[in-house]
Amino acid sequence: MNNNNNNTDLVDSMYRVETISRFAQWKILNFPSCTYRKSDPFNISIWNWYLSVERNRVSCIKLYPQISKHNLPIASFIIRLLSSAGDHKSLAHSETREKLLSNTEDFVWLIETPLPGKFIIDIEFLDLKISCPKGGGDPFSIWPNRSMLQRSNAANLESLGRMLTEGIHTDITIHACDGSIGAHRAVLAARSPVFRSMFSYNLMEKDLSTINISDMPIEACQAFLYYLYGNLKHEEFMMHRLALLHAADKYDICDLREACHESLLQDIDENNVLDRLQHAWLYQLPNLKLGCMQYLVKFGKIFYIQHDFTAFLQSAHRDLISQLFHQVLDACQGL
The missing domain is CATH 2.60.210 (Apoptosis, Tumor Necrosis Factor Receptor Associated Protein 2; Chain A)
Known part of the structure; x- marks a missing residue:
């Protein structure tokens, strides 16, 4: 058996x-x-x-x-x-x-x-x-896999964004040049070492629970905060790129600075090239500066914007003008 x-x-x-x-x-x-x-x-x-x-x-x-x-x-x-x-x-x-x-x-x-x-x-x-x-x-x-984790992360970001847009338990007020918006110290401090320093020492921002960003209009300031909270829409980013670049440089937010740098490099044209060149010089963006100079000199667009170029020569930094003319001379020698 x-x-x-x-x-x-x-x-x-x-x-x-x-x-x-x-x-x-x-x-x-x-x-x-x-x-x-x-x-x-x-x-x-x-x-x-x-x-x-x-x-x-x-x-x-x-x-x-x-x-x-x-x-x-x-x-x-x-x-x-x-x-x-x-x-x-x-x-x-x-x-x-x-x-x-x-x-x-x-x-x-x-x-x-x-x-x-x-x-x-x-x-x-x-x-x-x-x-x-x-x-x-x-x-x-x-x-459960990466796509589900991504959806979970997206839901978390959406909740974080709602904290800002719905003013959920905000503990600091940001004053732009034409309006105000509530925010959260913890989020700002986590995203920017400059904000973290403001809240760590006995500065006015810590005592009064306010931050003055008087060099930004309220719409650009909102776009800046949306980026920090992870819910900035693409069209808002494109609309406020230069203001966001200024804020990224001022508050030491490297990822936003690089995002603006890369985006500004992608759509250079005759209407914005001189303005982009000035910003590239001001914020030390080497790729953007090189791209603008190549557009002007290598592609010969400098001859199509003579009126704007005259105004540029009157306002631009002399070192930037010198570098641009060196590019022109090098191009002439190569002919």
């Missing part, structure tokens, strides 16, 4: 795939030549899966989900073939990413080397996506 039970357990173990979390493992302890074996179904996430192994002229391993007309998986996984020796040495390795799997379009891994009599098939599922979600739309992962 015991022998029959042992034999039954042994037969069951030949087809059983062990699973835990995102891992599946099939131990094959006796696989004779010229044969085929298919596993029992095993569950990973919302699907039941099968493995099969066949040894013929070319050995192959297959992985496929149970027959289903809906919600076919798009799988990203690593599959390995290991020896059953104590060191579990890997004999071969294959990796598949973003592959749609079905009972007819399964994963087939052809193995050139001879299969041993004892081996282990080890699968690590990296991600599983539903290919045909109800109502259409793009495939989405059924596991």
Whole structure:
């Protein structure tokens, strides 16, 4: 009686795939030549899966989900073939990413080397996506992943933005040249070392709970705060770039400074090039300065803005004018 039970357990173990979390493992302890074996179904996430192994002229391993007309998986996984020796040495390795799997379009891994009599098939599922979600739309992962984390971070930023726009427990008032807005010391101090210093020492800003930003209109000041709180819209950024550059330089916010620098470099034209060149000089933006000079000299646009250029010569710093004329002389010598 015991022998029959042992034999039954042994037969069951030949087809059983062990699973835990995102891992599946099939131990094959006796696989004779010229044969085929298919596993029992095993569950990973919302699907039941099968493995099969066949040894013929070319050995192959297959992985496929149970027959289903809906919600076919798009799988990203690593599959390995290991020896059953104590060191579990890997004999071969294959990796598949973003592959749609079905009972007819399964994963087939052809193995050139001879299969041993004892081996282990080890699968690590990296991600599983539903290919045909109800109502259409793009495939989405059924596991918490980076995209879900990004959505969570976006929700957190939205909540932080609401603290500003709805005035939730503000504890400091910012006075612009034409209006005022409430804000939070902790947020300002975390984003700017200048603000942090204001609130750390016995300065007027700490005692009166106010900050005067009289060199910015209220709309630009709001855009500045929206950036610090993580909810500045693109059109607002584009509208107030120069004011934001000034604020970034004044309050030592390096990421905003670089964002403005890169953006101002992307849309230089005849109407703004001289103004951009002045700002590049004032705020020490080397790439913007070089881009403006190349636009004026290398592309010859300096000849199309003679009236504006005359006004520029009267107001620009003499060192900047000198550098520009050196660019002109170098270009003439290269002709």
